[in-house]
Amino acid sequence: xxxxxxxxxxxxxxxxxxxxxxxxxxxxxxxxxxxxxxxxxxxxxxxxxxxxxxxxxxxxxxxxxxxxxxxxxxxxxxxxxxxxxxxxxxxxxxxxxxxxxxxxxxxxxxxxxxxxxxxxxxxxxxxxxxxxxxxxxxxxxxxxxxxxxxxxxxxxxxxxxxxxxxxxxxxxxxxxxxxxxxxxxxxxxxxxxxxxxxxxxxxxxxxxxxxxxxxxxxxxxxxxxxxxxxxxxxxxxxxxxxxxxxxxxxxxxxxxxxxxxxxxxxxxxxxxxxxxxxxxxxxxxxxxxxxxxxxxxxxxxxxxxxxxxxxxxxxxxxxxxxxxxxxxxxxxxxxxxxxxxxxxxxxxxxxxxxxxxxxxxxxxxxxxxxxxxxxxxxxxxxx
Amino acid sequence: xxxxxxxxxxxxxxxxxxxxxxxxxxxxxxxxxxxxxxxxxxxxxxxxxxxxxxxxxxxxxxxxxxxxxxxxxxxxxxxxxxxxxxxxxxxxxxxxxxxxxxxxxxxxxxxxxxxxxxxxxxxxxxxxxxxxxxxxxxxxxxxxxxxxxxxxxxxxxxxxxxxxxxxxxxxxxxxxxxxxxxxxxxxxxxxxxxxxxxxxxxxxxxxxxxxxxxxxxxxxxxxxxxxxxxxxxxxxxxxxxxxxxxxxxxxxxxxxxxxxxxxxxxxxxxxxxxxxxxxxxxxxxxxxxxxxxxxxxxxxxxxxxxxx
Numbered sequence: 001x002x003x004x005x006x007x008x009x010x011x012x013x014x015x016x017x018x019x020x021x022x023x024x025x026x027x028x029x030x031x032x033x034x035x036x037x038x039x040x041x042x043x044x045x046x047x048x049x050x051x052x053x054x055x056x057x058x059x060x061x062x063x064x065x066x067x068x069x070x071x072x073x074x075x076x077x078x079x080x081x082x083x084x085x086x087x088x089x090x091x092x093x094x095x096x097x098x099x100x101x102x103x104x105x106x107x108x109x110x111x112x113x114x115x116x117x118x119x120x121x122x123x124x125x126x127x128x129x130x131x132x133x134x135x136x137x138x139x140x141x142x143x144x145x146x147x148x149x150x151x152x153x154x155x156x157x158x159x160x161x162x163x164x165x166x167x168x169x170x171x172x173x174x175x176x177x178x179x180x181x182x183x184x185x186x187x188x189x190x191x192x193x194x195x196x197x198x199x200x201x202x203x204x205x206x207x208x209x210x211x212x213x214x215x216x217x218x219x220x221x222x223x224x225x226x227x228x229x230x231x232x233x234x235x236x237x238x239x240x241x242x243x244x245x246x247x248x249x250x251x252x253x254x255x256x257x258x259x260x261x262x263x264x265x266x267x268x269x270x271x272x273x274x275x276x277x278x279x280x281x282x283x284x285x286x287x288x289x290x291x292x293x294x295x296x297x298x299x300x301x302x303x304x305x306x307x308x309x310x311x312x313x314x315x316x317x318x319x320x321x322x323x324x325x326x327x328x329x330x331x332x333x334x335x336x337x338x339x340x341x342x343x344x345x346x347x348x349x350x351x352x353x354x355x356x357x358x359x360x361x362x363x364x365x366x367x368x369x370x371x372x373x374x375x376x377x378x379x380x381x382x383x
Numbered sequence: 384x385x386x387x388x389x390x391x392x393x394x395x396x397x398x399x400x401x402x403x404x405x406x407x408x409x410x411x412x413x414x415x416x417x418x419x420x421x422x423x424x425x426x427x428x429x430x431x432x433x434x435x436x437x438x439x440x441x442x443x444x445x446x447x448x449x450x451x452x453x454x455x456x457x458x459x460x461x462x463x464x465x466x467x468x469x470x471x472x473x474x475x476x477x478x479x480x481x482x483x484x485x486x487x488x489x490x491x492x493x494x495x496x497x498x499x500x501x502x503x504x505x506x507x508x509x510x511x512x513x514x515x516x517x518x519x520x521x522x523x524x525x526x527x528x529x530x531x532x533x534x535x536x537x538x539x540x541x542x543x544x545x546x547x548x549x550x551x552x553x554x555x556x557x558x559x560x561x562x563x564x565x566x567x568x569x570x571x572x573x574x575x576x577x578x579x580x581x582x583x584x585x586x587x588x589x590x591x592x593x594x595x596x597x598x599x600x601x602x603x604x605x606x607x608x609x610x611x612x613x614x615x616x617x618x619x620x621x622x623x624x625x626x627x628x629x630x631x632x633x634x635x636x637x638x639x640x641x642x643x644x645x646x647x648x649x650x651x652x653x654x655x656x657x658x659x660x661x662x663x664x665x666x667x668x669x670x671x672x673x674x675x676x677x678x679x680x681x682x683x684x685x686x687x688x689x690x691x
Contacts, residue, residue: 082484082603204651231642232651238607243598244394245642251386267598382650 075099075312076108076125077134080118083111085236087262087285088136088304092159095305099312107134107308119143126151132315134159134308144170155320157311159304164324171311171321175302176328177207178214179369180336181258182376183329184282184300185218186365187336188256189226190358191280191297192219197228198249198257200268202236206380208260211300213379215258218365229254233264242267250275258282258300269295278351282336289339294347296339297355298362303333329369336366385522387639392523392531395635397422397593397606400534401613402620402627403541404585409622410545411578412558416472417457419610420479421450421583425590427483430503430601431490439506443530443591447584453479454583458576476610484603497601505599506530506592528596530588535628537585542624554578586610612662619665630665637661 077096079089096107108130112121118135122143125133132155135144141163144156148170161172188197197219199212212230219226229252231245242261246268249257257272257279259265265283272279272295281288283299307327314320327333338359343352368374401418408415425446433442457475460466491497506528515525545551556564557574565571593609594601612634620627637658645651 084603231645232655233642234651234655235607237602237604239600239602239605240397240593240597241607241642244390244639247393248386248390248639248642263602266600266602270598270600 073103073105073132073312073315074108074128074130075105075132075134076110076130077136077308078110078112078118078121078125078140079136080112080139081136081236081262082113083109085262085286086266086288087236088160088302090286091301091305092134092136092308093305095307095309098305098309103312103316105312115139119146122156123147126154130154132157132312134311136160136304138162141165141172155315157308159307160302162324166323168322172324173307174324174326175207175334176326176376176378177300177302177334178210178378179329179376180300180302180334180366181211182214182218182374183336183362183366183369184258184298185215185220185226185228186222187298187338187358187362188215188258188280188282189219189222190361191355192223192226192256193278194253194255195223195226196253196255197226198246198252198254199228199230200242200245200249200257200259200261200265201230201232202261202264203234204232206378209380209382210378211260213381214376217376217379221365222361228258233261235264236262238264239267239270243271246271250279254279256280256282256297260284260300266291287337289341293339293341293344294351297342297358298339299337301335301337303327303335306333306335329366336362338362385519387636387643388523389526390639390643391632391635392527393597393635394638395631396527396531396534397589397597397609398613398616398634399538399628399631400530400589400592401586401610402616402631403534403537403624404582404589405613405617406541406545406620406622406624406627407554407578407582407585409617410558411554411575412561413458413461413575413579414468414472415457415579415582416469416611416614417453417475418582418586418613419606419608420472420476421453421586422590422593422606422610422613423476423479423483423604424453425450425587426594426605427486427590427601428587429591430497430594431486433503433505433595434490437502437504439504439591439595442595443588446587446591448587450583450587450590451580452583454579454581454586455576457583458579462572462575480604483601487601487603503595503599506596528592530592530596533588534592538624538628545624589613612658615662615666619669621669633661633665634658 077092079092081089083089083093093109096109099105099107110121112118118140122133122135122140126147134157136159138161140158141161144158145165148156148165148167152169154169156170158170158172160175162174163172165172189195197215199215201208201212212228216226216228219228229249231249233241233245235241242264246257250271255278257268259268259281261268261284269281269283269288269292272281273292279295280297281292281295283296285302285304286299288296288299310333329335342355365374369376401422404421405415405418428449429442429446431442432445433439436442453475457471460471461468487497497503508526508528509532511525515521545555553564553569554574556567557569557571561571590606593605616627616630616634619630641655641657644654
């Protein structure tokens with residue numbers, strides 16, 4: 001009896017471990033067995049129905065037979081961060097949906113959260129004869145460097161990487177996100193009463209520090225006395241910590257907080273919502289306006305999703321450029337998203353008109369960056 | 384300064400609540416590293432319960448029930464089936480991470496995080512009448528979510544139960560001298576089962592506090608190591624409720640300072656080590672103070688057996 005129970009419980013635990021695998025890796029090992037069985041897309045089934053792609057049930061083995069030529073393109077996207085991050089990955093998942101609607105191309109998405117899985121994932125898609133493999137973040141540079149020469153017919157697109165691998169089938173996309181951060185500074189300072197701005201980051205690397213410095217520089221064009229208090233929450237995935245940090249910044253007098261912290265920023269948004277006065281948020285890499293229409297005044301979109309979409313459009317049109325491509329406000333990939341429906345949950349008209357004015361000022365600055373009147377330097381000095 | 388104290392109390396509460404569960408385990412002689420996993424289960428099921436019923440309290444009750452069951456499974460595995468507690472604990476922690484992520488995708492159809500939609504209602508803050516009007520003290524004492532108050536009420540309650548009641552004495556006897564307790568006619572396994580269920584429920588409450596009180600959302604692995612800090616607090620406080628409370632507050636303070644001190648020219652990476660440095664220092668100080676370091680209550684049993 002005890003033995004049976006032991007076996008039963010062991011089975012349950014083993015099952016649990018398997019579940020962990022599912023939840024975490026999203027079937028990173030799957031492409032080796034069957035490339036099609038990977039997560040079909042991030043959106044829910046409803047979207048598929050609405051899209052009206054009748055000839056394209058989610059579980060079709062062959063990719064959209066009878067569609068245009070473009071739909072024969074086999075595309076994979078490997079992410080090192082789980083979907084549902086309210087940030088970079090979700091931004092790309094939206095683009096995956098757009099690609100499906102516009103081109104009928106089903107992008108296979110795989111979460112390869114462990115460093116050890118990442119190279120395997122790249123290699124197995126390449127072996128399967130995928131035409132385009134997208135990767136996200138710097139950690140894929142080494143795997144791609146190793147694997148790409150063996151598969152000259154496969155195109156490797158590294159999103160958020162700065163290395164030029166000098167291979168004809170590899171392209172890296174780098175982001176000058178400090179340009180939009182500068183514009184975010186203008187927006188923040190235009191909305192701020194106190195002149196004290198907050199910046200919550202999940203990590204401190206050159207790009208993030210450059211963003212923070214540009215944010216301050218932008219703010220000081222509106223209010224020369226503006227200050228930015230930057231706090232490193234040391235995690236992109238801890239909303240509870242985010243809320244604590246948000247509360248702290250608000251207690252210190254900050255009334256606009258700019259985040260660069262993916263899921264941690266959800267907590268910051270909550271802190272802003274609960275604050276007694278008006279506290280505003282500029283989020284990062286996803287549309288956060290639905291969470292708090294009267295608190296979220298903008299989102300700094302690096303443009304990961306646009307990168308994927310544009311790259312696929314180009315390949316469909318027969319264009320492919322290797323090397324490093326820098327994404328910026330100039331080429332329309334990075335944007336500072338603002339919201340027309342700001343305050344839809346009951347903000348005063350006075351506040352709404354203040355916001356409209358702030359957005360106008362911000363858009364003017366973005367135009368200036370585009371036509372070169374304003375140049376935003378990458379300033380990585382610690383302040 | 385007031386802000387620092389408020390922040391410290393907020394940061395310490397989830398750790399303390401789980402640590403109270405840890406105290407019971409430690410006192411009854413079960414090594415329980417699964418506090419983290421139980422807490423994570425609590426986080427998810429509290430949100431799920433609140434989503435289903437629209438009530439944060441029912442959410443918390445469901446979290447307690449589920450975590451009670453998890454505690455029961457844990458103690459069955461380790462006590463009756465002789466599983467290694469560390470491995471079982473790791474198993475539960477892994478199971479919690481995988482299962483909550485999986486269930487989140489199943490139930491809510493999205494991975495990563497569930498934010499406060501209209502359907503999830505969290506705990507409201509309580510403003511205590513009269514007290515809230517007293518300067519400084521009012522600010523410090525008033526304005527938390529209900530589970531914060533409950534946690535600090537539970538500290539003396541648990542101390543009373545452990546030291547002043549017959550049940551508490553029996554429970555400690557089971558932990559310190561299982562054989563003697565058995566000889567005295569106490570059912571060791573029954574005590575351990577009940578204690579672990581209670582501990583599971585406390586962890587469930589800690590999870591509910593995190594997902595419905597602290598923030599109103601669930602996100603993958605949102606406990607982020609707080610369960611392990613809870614365990615360290617138990618060790619540091621030698622499983623004494625009041626000492627454990629102090630330990631949890633020290634961790635809360637370290638956590639608060641790690642973000643508060645930033646931006647004064649000190650590199651943030653250095654400041655962010657603070658909670659971990661404090662943890663190691665705390666354990667070192669503790670072991671020097673007691674001379675021979677920490678003894679597991681049940682390893683006491685073994686050493687004494689050898690002496691005989």
